Amino acid sequence: MDIFLSQVLNGLQLGSIYALVALGYTMVYGIILLLNFAHGDIIMVGAYVSWLVMAQLGLNPVLAILLSIVACTLMGVIIDKVAYAPLRNAPRLSILITAIGVSYFLENGAQLVFGADPKVVPAFTDISTINLGGLALSFPAVVTVLVTIVATVALTLLVQKSKLGKAMRAVSEDMGAARLMGINVNSTISFTFAVGSALAGIGAVLYAMAYTQASPTMGMMLGTKAFVAAVLGGIGSIPGAVVGGLIVGFAEMIVTWLGLSVWKDAVVFLLLIIVLIVRPTGIFGRTMSEKV
Amino acid sequence: MFENVSRRQFVTGSAAAALALGLVGCGGNNGGDSAGDDAATSIKVGIMGPHSGDNAQYGLACLNGAQLYFDQLNADGGINGKEIETFVYDEKGDATEAVNAYNSLVQNDGVTGIVGDVTTIPSIAVAQASVADNMPCVTPSATAADVVTYGTNTFRACVTDPVQGVVMADFASKQGYKNVATLYKTGDDYNEGVNKAFCEEAESLGITITTQESYSDGDVDFNTQITNILATNPDAILLPNYYNEDGMIVTQARQQGYDKVFLGVDGWSGIYGGSENYADAADLHDCYYCCAFSASNESDVTKQFIADYEAAYDETPTNFCALGYDAAMVLAAGLTAAEEAGLEAGSEDYKQAVIDGIFASTVDGVTGSISYEDNGDPVKSSLIITFAEDGSEVTFDTIEA
Numbered sequence: 183m184d185i186f187l188s189q190v191l192n193g194l195q196l197g198s199i200y201a202l203v204a205l206g207y208t209m210v211y212g213i214i215l216l217l218n219f220a221h222g223d224i225i226m227v228g229a230y231v232s233w234l235v236m237a238q239l240g241l242n243p244v245l246a247i248l249l250s251i252v253a254c255t256l257m258g259v260i261i262d263k264v265a266y267a268p269l270r271n272a273p274r275l276s277i278l279i280t281a282i283g284v285s286y287f288l289e290n291g292a293q294l295v296f297g298a299d300p301k302v303v304p305a306f307t308d309i310s311t312i313n314l315g316g317l318a319l320s321f322p323a324v325v326t327v328l329v330t331i332v333a334t335v336a337l338t339l340l341v342q343k344s345k346l347g348k349a350m351r352a353v354s355e356d357m358g359a360a361r362l363m364g365i366n367v368n369s370t371i372s373f374t375f376a377v378g379s380a381l382a383g384i385g386a387v388l389y390a391m392a393y394t395q396a397s398p399t400m401g402m403m404l405g406t407k408a409f410v411a412a413v414l415g416g417i418g419s420i421p422g423a424v425v426g427g428l429i430v431g432f433a434e435m436i437v438t439w440l441g442l443s444v445w446k447d448a449v450v451f452l453l454l455i456i457v458l459i460v461r462p463t464g465i466f467g468r469t470m471s472e473k474v
Numbered sequence: 475m476f477e478n479v480s481r482r483q484f485v486t487g488s489a490a491a492a493l494a495l496g497l498v499g500c501g502g503n504n505g506g507d508s509a510g511d512d513a514a515t516s517i518k519v520g521i522m523g524p525h526s527g528d529n530a531q532y533g534l535a536c537l538n539g540a541q542l543y544f545d546q547l548n549a550d551g552g553i554n555g556k557e558i559e560t561f562v563y564d565e566k567g568d569a570t571e572a573v574n575a576y577n578s579l580v581q582n583d584g585v586t587g588i589v590g591d592v593t594t595i596p597s598i599a600v601a602q603a604s605v606a607d608n609m610p611c612v613t614p615s616a617t618a619a620d621v622v623t624y625g626t627n628t629f630r631a632c633v634t635d636p637v638q639g640v641v642m643a644d645f646a647s648k649q650g651y652k653n654v655a656t657l658y659k660t661g662d663d664y665n666e667g668v669n670k671a672f673c674e675e676a677e678s679l680g681i682t683i684t685t686q687e688s689y690s691d692g693d694v695d696f697n698t699q700i701t702n703i704l705a706t707n708p709d710a711i712l713l714p715n716y717y718n719e720d721g722m723i724v725t726q727a728r729q730q731g732y733d734k735v736f737l738g739v740d741g742w743s744g745i746y747g748g749s750e751n752y753a754d755a756a757d758l759h760d761c762y763y764c765c766a767f768s769a770s771n772e773s774d775v776t777k778q779f780i781a782d783y784e785a786a787y788d789e790t791p792t793n794f795c796a797l798g799y800d801a802a803m804v805l806a807a808g809l810t811a812a813e814e815a816g817l818e819a820g821s822e823d824y825k826q827a828v829i830d831g832i833f834a835s836t837v838d839g840v841t842g843s844i845s846y847e848d849n850g851d852p853v854k855s856s857l858i859i860t861f862a863e864d865g866s867e868v869t870f871d872t873i874e875a
Contacts, residue, residue, distance in 0.1 A: 185705040188730070192697040300718050302750045310729045310757075318731025320697065393694040394725055395718065395752075403692060438698035443689050444660055 184317055189439050195323035195392065197431020198330035202385035203408030204415065204423035205337065206258075206378035212354045212418035213374045215274060219281040220261055222405015223288035224379050228254040228386025229396035230292060233301045243306040250390075251383035258379025259372050267368070285405075292398040300397040303390040322392040333384055334424050340377070341420060350374055354418070403447075410454045416467025425465060429453070516559040517552070517809055517819065519544065520579035521802075522590035522600075524567035532794050533592045536614040537562065539798025540589045542786050547806060554813035558806070561585055565596055572596035573603050580607055586812075586819050587611070587805045587828055589798065594618040601628045610808055610828040614801035615794055622850030627829055629850035631801040631841065632766060635664050638739040639671030641764045641856045641873050642712060646737060647679040648873075651709040654681055654737070657699055657723060658714050660688045668714035668739050684708045689719075700727045710735035717745040721752025728757040738763030743793065746865040755865030762870060764856045766841035767796035770867040771857060779840040793841075800839030808832035842872070 203225060210218045228250040235246035265284050269277045312319045341347040349370045352360040361367050389404070390396065411430045415422025430450055437446045457464060521540050523533030544558045552558055561583045563575035572591050579585045587610045591597040597616035604611050605625035612629045613621060619636075622628050633641075646654055654676060658669040673683050684706035687699035700723070703711060711727070713720045713736055720742055727736075742763035745752045769780060769790060779799065783791040791799075811831025817824040836845040842855035858871040 185701060188701040188704075189698060192695075192701055195697065196695055299749065302721070302752055305754060310725075311731045313731070320726065320729035322729060323697065392726075394722060395694070400694070434695075435698050439702060441687065441702070443687070443693070443699065446690070 187317060188319070189435055191319060191323050191327070193432040193435035194327045194428070195320070195431070196434055197428035198326045199385055199389055199392075199404075199427075200408050200411045200430050201424045201427025202330055202333065202381050202388070203404060204411040204427045205334070205420065206382045207409055207412040208415070208417055208419060208423040209350075209374050209378040211412070213350060213371055214266070214270075214277075214357075216266065216277055216281060217409070218378075219278075219405065219409075220265075220284040220288060221378070221382060222401035222403075222408065223285050223292075224254050224257050224261075224382040224401070225386045225389060225404060226292060226396065226398065226401035227257050227288065228383045229303060229390045229400065230296060230301065232387060232390045233303045233396050236304045236306075237302065243304075247306070247387050250387050251380055254383030254386060255376050255380045258375040258382070262372060262375040267371075285401075289398050289402070296396075296398065298398060300395040303394055303396055305394075306387075306391050320392075322388070326388045326392060329384060329388060330424075333381060334420075337377070337381070338420060346370070346373055407450060410450055413454060413464055414457050416464025419464070419466040419468075422464055422466030516557045517813070518559050518561065518583060518585040519805065519809075520561045520563065520576075520583065520585040520588040520590065522563040522565055522572065522575045522579070522588060523592035524596070525562075525564035527567045529567040529593050532615060533564070533567070535792050535794035536589070536592050536798030536801070538787055539614070539783070539791065539795040539800075540802035542783060542795075543799045543802035543806070545786075546782070553806065553810050556813065558809075565591065567593060567596065569596045569599035572600050576600050576603050576609075580609060584820055585609075586824060587809055589614065589801045589805055591616065592794075594621065597621045598624075601625070604628065608822065608825050608829070610805065610825060610832065612801040612805045612832075614797035626849065627825070629804060629832055629846060629852070631797050631804055631839070631844060631852060633852060633854060633856070635667045635739075636671035637851075638764055638856070639668040639673075639714065640675045642668075642714075642737050642739060642762075643672045643675035643679060643681070645762065645764065645858055645871070645873055646676060646681055646710055646712075648871075649710075649735075651735065652682060653684045653706070653708045654710045654712060655684045655687070655703040655706055655708040656712040656714070657687045657689070657696065657703060658712075659719065660690055662691070664741065665714050669712070672712055672714065693719075694722060696723045696726050697730065700730050700732070703727075704730060704732055708734070710737050712737045714739050714741070716741040717743065717748075718752050721745050724753045724757050724761065734760060736761040740765040740793070742859075746861060747867070751865065755861070755863065758861040758865055759863075760860075762858050762860050764858055764873065765793065766854075766856065767791075767793045768857055768859050768867055768869055770859065771869045775838060775840050796840045800837065800841050800844060803837050803839050804832055804844060807835040807837050811835070 206221050210216055231250040231253040232246045235241050235249050261284055265280050266277055309321045312321050312324055349365045352365055353367055353370045357367055407430055411426035412423050414429055415426025433449055434446045437449045521537055523536050524530055525533045544560055548557050561579055565572035565575045589612055591600045591613055592615055594616045597613050598620050601621050601624045604627055608627050610627055614631045617632055617634050619634055656669050659665040685703055687702055713723055720738060724736055743765055808828035808831035812824050812827035815827050817827055833846050836843060844852045844854045847853055853875040855875055856873045857869055859867050860870040862868050
């Protein structure tokens, strides 16, 4: 029973980080139909900021958390303004290729600035284990799961209840009509990037807390898996991203639990293929009929 | 350990490049000046390795170590009253260049023994080329099993990777661990080879291997494997991997409440106190790994070597410097035997006498006592390193071969 609970927590922890990253993918796709391949690399930037603040400047972990989230948020908005905004009316393929370019730029830029060696992010707290009735739970795992729940609830409220959320939904449904209704489309898109990147920043802190190392290419596989999670759940859907993230996390956990860790990535991508064949819109995806 | 070039070591190694490049130049000059010398007054020895390119930090470290030993030997009067004259070749880490360097050493310089090559692939090429000449070669650091299999003329100063697994199994048995689990990276000869050798030796010593878990290159989350391992309640966990991954595994296992022993091999070197601390000092309690050389070793030989090396090169010696030093020492033991027999340098009898001399002698090197039984694989002791409360390395034990 203990092993079962521990493994469920391991799956939840993995899945939560994927879910946070997948949320960023899904929000950006929902509003401008762009697969933002640079999203995983924003996590990398966040992890390096944590390292800079704590290991290099020796400042407080709370400051490191805040600065990482702020840095990721700014990074997301700047990337949109510099790389994507000028291509708003260009064919979608151009902007997709630009996203891949931005991803490479960030990875190689980090390698140039910080070197290829992994940097170790110091522990955020002295607590590393929580004892729950004889069951030792990893503190980062528990924090990751709790933070993800709070972030998801907050995001849902933001999108469903706030005025900005309403604007986001309007732009995602029909950009032209939203503009005619007096919605500032550009600032709404910027806001979407900011929120998605802030979630990536939270993800970066949780990642650094659990896995302690920042490296230039750490966002690559993480981003790809989160992309799979977003597509599994139905890209553009917020609950879909969370469910997709958890499915990917649990799939990896179960495969590794069975002693088949080598097949972990293969199983995740196989899941993607199956979903694309059986239900191309993903679990929570809607089929939108285009009116001619 | 050699197929994986760590960038950390590369950076530290390249810092020494300028210094050692000067040394390569000196070696060349020596060769030029001595062309007219009377052959009978000196013993000609080749030193080859990658002194430029990707593996330069290893080649230069071995070169510095070997050169230091020969310089000391000359200061003490050389062998049989003859000075050791070294000929240094940079093979740039390339097998073809290595064979060219070998041919040049033998045909142009007329050496009677070689310290080299350094990395696995050029070492295999040189081992194959040198069989026909029966030229005594001592590689400081090529770990692949193949290197010493082509003839009886090639020796190595280091132990092979699987031997480290055997050493750690012996250590586990000595410590009284009954149940041991392993967590290793798949798809890499180093990790898999050590793991396999450890499990075989441990089981033959009556230790139960509770589970063998694995992960793939690039993985950062080891929690699921750790949960599996902890469910089998082991006394110790073997991590036959490199320091950055071992650091993450130790951290995550401690987070899951594991407070017992970790065992490792020389890939652990640098986990704490190097360019980065890959695990917290507080998490490194009860961790033990084996290696050939540690600056923490309090033995007189090691202390003397570190002092001499720092005086000569103004930097702290690494494992590879020590192996280069010991490889030179092994070759010198063979040369001494041939010189004492009064044979003519370069003759077939002389070369065979060097080889027989190496087999007959036991060398007390800085990486342990080295002797050879059936082939060029050394029988040598290993150090067991552990960590003090502040994370610094402490020599815990010596495991005799």
